[in-house]
Amino acid sequence: MTLDTTPRIADPDGFFALLVEAHRGLSAEESRRLDARLVLILANQVGDMAALCAAIEAARAAGTKVSDAGR
């Protein structure tokens, strides 16, 4: 299984609102814990180690500053 980065979520605005809503009223620490639980649940849903590796790589790469990207 390869990482599918094409749009797959039917209702993008609805999903984003749901995600933000889940964090409403939480402290920064509580939010981080919620995200950690969510990552683990979703990772298990994916299951495939190659796809998980690619996802971690994609997440890291997208956070790289443009000025660092060429190094």
Place this chain on the structure above:
Amino acid sequence: MPSTYQNPRYPPAPTPQGAQHRPVVIAGAGLVGLTLALDLARHGVAVTVLDEDDTVSFGSRAICFAKRTLEIFGRLGLGARFTQKGITWKTGRVFHGDREAYAFDLLPEEGHEYPAFVNLQQYYAEEWLVEACLAAGVEIRWKHRITRIAPDAVGATVIVDTPDGGYALHADWLLACDGARSFIRESMGLPFTGQVFRDRFLIADVVIKGDVQFPTERWFWFDPPFHPGQSVLLHKQPDDVWRIDFQLGWDADPEEEKRPEKVIPRVRAMLGEHVPFDLEWVSVYTFRCRRIERFRHGRVIFAGDAAHQVSPFGARGGNAGVQDADNLAWKLAAVLAGRAPEALLDSYDAERIPATDENILNSTRSTDFITPKNEAARGYRDAVLELAAHHAFARPLVNSGRLSRPSTYAASPLNGPAGWEGGAPPGAPAPDAPVLQAGRPDWLLRHLGDGFRLLVFGAPDAALVAALPAGVAAVFVTAEETPGALFDHAGLAASRFAAPRGGAVLIRPDQHVAARFALPDPAAIVSALERALCRYPAEAAA
């Protein structure tokens, strides 16, 4: 402080006079050195053990003896002592905060002589090993401290200090089993590679008097109410002794934390105000996960903590050391008897270094889970624990120690053909199975080891026996009761090897599988034996 055990004091050996030469000298009469000495002596090797002290281990130290280690002690004739005195357990429970996160069973499979683990204080194991060594003719020189070594091409000279003098001794082979602070390793300038963990732990062995609310299980707490923010591990030992291991954090003062005034309140917070207990032994430790680059340095060979160290989580220290001894003894015995070239000893590195790396990897990962390195790691660790109470998928992610399992020497140069798919492959320790011998209950592993064995899944075959190379004895296992064969009444021996009818398995003296043959052809067996003994083709042809 200890009330349940009195260390024996062995008489110091007199200082020998005149030129001294011994074929095999073992430095260190600890768990690993004594196991190696006993195994070598049972192979007929004259062994001298030097130890700077005159007694066994102080304090309980390594307490969890894994199934494979018990099988090795079984082969060495000590298995029943471990199971009779030791505390057998197989269930582990993990708690997070004030809740149980999950429980696991280490050996759900029936049909093994030895359980997944027994807990036993290290001093008992060493005391029995000393007795067995002396009975087997091992010479143990207590209070003989090595102060200098000079390795050469044919062995090593050791300078030994004794209570009434000193002497020099030349050993053809020097086996360094002198522990984590190995003098031999240090004097040879062999660096360790690996990592030190910035954390401290307190071991409190306590004798609980009266009713005890804990079952015979391994209990591990993350962030319990009685020791917030840290972890705690509880194990039961014989003599009503309980091992409690408190994580303290890097900033704890080790001297201060050892004081009873500090320890007692910690234990009381855990057990409750009204449970009476005595402190038996207290120790504060840090740990490292590291090894030296090679274990064999010519005629000096390292085993156990002298060669590698791990965190205690997973019980991979003492068990790995015993498995080192199990691997080395038969090889050195074969070399000394002229049955194999010295090159066979290089396979000790080829097999035990990957095993060590497996132990270090597991132990490091457990430690990283127990002592998260940063806030993100802690966040994920806690998330795993929170999820584990609700969802099965998260339970395998909880890592409170991946408990010692034997290594399969999958890439060993000694391995021959696999013969067929499935079952215990070449390099794996032979699995045990219940069998009947002449109607009496017996175990397969009792018939394997010490020498090479050809395990044949078929009726006794005189022609095959006659064609076997010297040094290999046949063991026949059959699915029906057959005279001269072990009766595999439950079918487990055949199924654990996935053996086809008539198939055969060549098993090494350490009970690891050397090769498998769907049809045992004498020429193929000879060739696999030559390979397992690292014999040169010229010798094989002779």
